Amino acid sequence: TIEDTLNYATKTKTPLVIATTGFNDEELGKIKEASNIIPIFHSSNMSLGVNVLIKLVKEAAKALNKFDIEIIEKHHNKKLDAPSGTAVMIANGVKEVLPDSEYVYGRHGRSDKRNSNEIGIHAVRCGTIVGEHTTIFAGHDEVVEIKHTAQSKDIFAKGSIEAAKFLVKQEAGYYNMNNMLG
Known part of the structure; x- marks a missing residue:
């Protein structure tokens, strides 16, 4: 679950790229809360x-x-x-x-x-x-x-890798493609 992932990432101080959809308001709140501790990159589409x-x-x-x-x-x-x-x-x-x-x-x-x-x-x-x-x-x-x-799902993996490269250089916070693309 997203809660388990957030718990692990905040305990280990691991930056987190989230590339899934369908979160409810409570889950989105927990993601934003965790971004006070670690850098989190969140986008519903990584292309x-x-x-x-x-x-x-x-x-x-x-x-x-x-x-x-x-x-x-x-x-x-x-x-x-x-x-x-x-x-x-x-x-x-x-x-x-x-x-x-x-x-x-x-x-x-x-x-x-x-x-x-x-x-x-x-x-x-x-x-x-x-x-x-x-x-x-x-x-x-x-x-x-x-x-x-x-034309293939490769573009989503490429975008996720670019997001991870961007994210490891960031302080704790909530980031998205707008931050990465400028």
């Missing part, structure tokens, strides 16, 4: 490219704030959670820029028109797709898409 995508999406949301925004994520047919943690990270990035945004998961059963403050989030599960995330900004007569495709 350097995805984290740059989130920065780009935030910039686009600032500039295209009157556009409709939709997020489509695709993964393999064995993935359990929907939407993905990465799709939620992207949506949260938009919400930082446009705080009145409301998440709408899919459109099934809806019979009203789209509200201007919606962020549509859609999950596709099929085949062996490692991961694909597209953020669509659709305005009057123009569309901008920002997309990332993971």
Whole structure:
């Protein structure tokens, strides 16, 4: 469990890279609390490219704030959670820029028109797709898409190694990709 991992890491003063999703508020609180003792790097997605995508999406949301925004994520047919943690990270990035945004998961059963403050989030599960995330900004007569495709899971390991190299040079604290990427 995350509690066992945090207990071990704080007792041994071991810096910790956390690259998983699905923590509840209590668990997130314990992670933040442990970061007062040891350096902790936490990201729901360890891909350097995805984290740059989130920065780009935030910039686009600032500039295209009157556009409709939709997020489509695709993964393999064995993935359990929907939407993905990465799709939620992207949506949260938009919400930082446009705080009145409301998440709408899919459109099934809806019979009203789209509200201007919606962020549509859609999950596709099929085949062996490692991961694909597209953020669509659709305005009057123009569309901008920002997309990332993971072609193998190697990118997550590479990002985790880069995070560990970054983390061992840090003091106790809570770090993420924004800290590492500058």
